[in-house]
Amino acid sequence: MMKSISELRQDLVSGDWVVIATGRAKRPHEFSKTKRPSFVQPKKLCPFETLHNDAVSVYAIDGERGKENWWVEVIPNKYPAFGKGGVCAVFHNAGPYQRTDGVGFHEVVVTRDHERSIGRMTKEEVEVILRAYQDRYFALKNDACVEYISVFHNHGVLAGxxxxxxxxxxxxxxxxxxxIQRSLEGSARYFHKHxxxxxxxxVRHEIKEKKRVIYENDVFAVFAPYAxxxxxxxxxxxxxxxxxFEEMSSRDREACADALRAALAKLYKGLKNPDFNFFIHTAPVGESKEFRHYHWHLEIIPKTGIWAGFEIGTGIEISVIAPETAAAFLRKIKV
Ligand SMILES: [Zn+2]
Ligand SMILES: [Zn+2]
Known part of the structure; x- marks a missing residue:
């Protein structure tokens, strides 16, 4: 039988299909952005150089004290996508459509160094970022309007x-x-069946099979998803x-910082500082029993390709490198 030039794979949770187009395969190093200029704004135009008066939280690295030693500050977004005002959880009909007020919170978690991205930070520095995420999560989840809290990071112009x-x-x-809804439904469906x-x-399968594992410590595993x-x-x-996510212990948080730092450091070194997004997928705010089947995690999406007509029109994405090849490449990079 002739070998197929591509492979369709299905995600176990979302049911989404992807195409692994090995026929169009590139070598891992071809993804590095050596020819693209990296984008660094001058410090004097940077709004994040000084500690803000309206900061809602300020953190120093463990063992250091005082505002002058700040490492992370959390500030309200100056141009929020969601904010105070309006009525929460009231849905109105607008003809055949539905609407509700964009009530919520929009905050920014700033690290002090103007240039050094997470992949170039120490484990201790990354741990403080996660602590800030966690603290703010607890603070915001008590608001009656809040149904979901999205924590994300954009690195580079291509990542927004x-x-x-x-x-x-x-x-x-x-x-x-x-x-999140689809991810919850997918994991609930699996839970009821199995x-x-x-x-x-x-996670069990990936750790056993090892083919797609990129990094692991005692508590966390980083891998390239099968689909x-x-x-x-x-x-x-x-x-x-x-x-x-927010229920993570301080020991787990240290291990999470170690894993996230390692993953982003490998990306930084291996692909020469590509643009990327990462985000946390966690259960919605509220009654925890309802979501006991869910398993929080972080997803890192490098900007190694762009959505074109096929992707936008079908929701099927075409990846030009097999996850096993990408994982093998990243696994070898020392960080
Ligand atoms: Zn700056
Ligand atoms: Zn689980």
Whole structure:
């Protein structure tokens, strides 16, 4: 039988199909952005150089004290996508459509160094970022309007960062977003059929098979998903079952910082500082029993390709490198 030039793979949770087009394969190093200029705004135009008076939280590295030693500050977004005002959780009809007010919170998590991205930070520095995410998550989840809290990070122009100074964002919104809804439904479906968590199953399989593992420590594993949507996509999973990101212990947080730092350092070195997004997928705010089948994780999406007509028109993405090849390449990079 003739070998097929591409392979369709299905994601176990979302049911999404992707195309691994090995017939159009590139070598891993061809993805590095050596020829693209990296985007760094001058410091004097940077809005994140000084500690803000309206900062909602300020953090120093463990063992250091005082505002002058700040490493992370959390500030309200100056141009929020969601904010105070309006009425929450009231849905109105607008003809055949539905609408509700964009009530919520939009905060920015800034690290002090103007240029050094997470892949170039120490484990201790990354741990403080995660602590800020976690603290703000707890603070925002108590608001009656909040249904979901999205924590994400854009690195580089292609990833949508309008300010080059490293920062993450936290957006608390009054609805459960569609991607989370599908992920929840997928894991619930699997749970009812097999009485086990689909993500635990995947983590177990990946660690055993090793083909797509990029990095692991005692508590976290980083791997390239079997149905990777884009070349060099990575997921960071706690090896233990937990629906809620915010419930991570301080020991787990250290291990998470280690895994996230390692993944981004490998990306930085291996692909020469590509643009990327990462985000946390966690259970919605609210009654935890309802989401006990869910398993929180981080997804890292490098900007190694762009969505064209086929992707936009079908929701099927074409990846031009096999996840196994991408993982083998990243696994070898010392960080
Ligand atoms: Zn700056
Ligand atoms: Zn699980």
């Amino acid at each position: 960062a309008s300010i080059s100074h490293p920062h993450s964002q936290i957006i608390a919104i009054p609805v459960v977003p569609p991607d 009485q086990t968590c689909v993500h635990c199953e995947m 990777s949507k884009i070349a060099f996509e990575m997921r960071v999973f706690p090896k233990f079952h937990s629906p809620h």
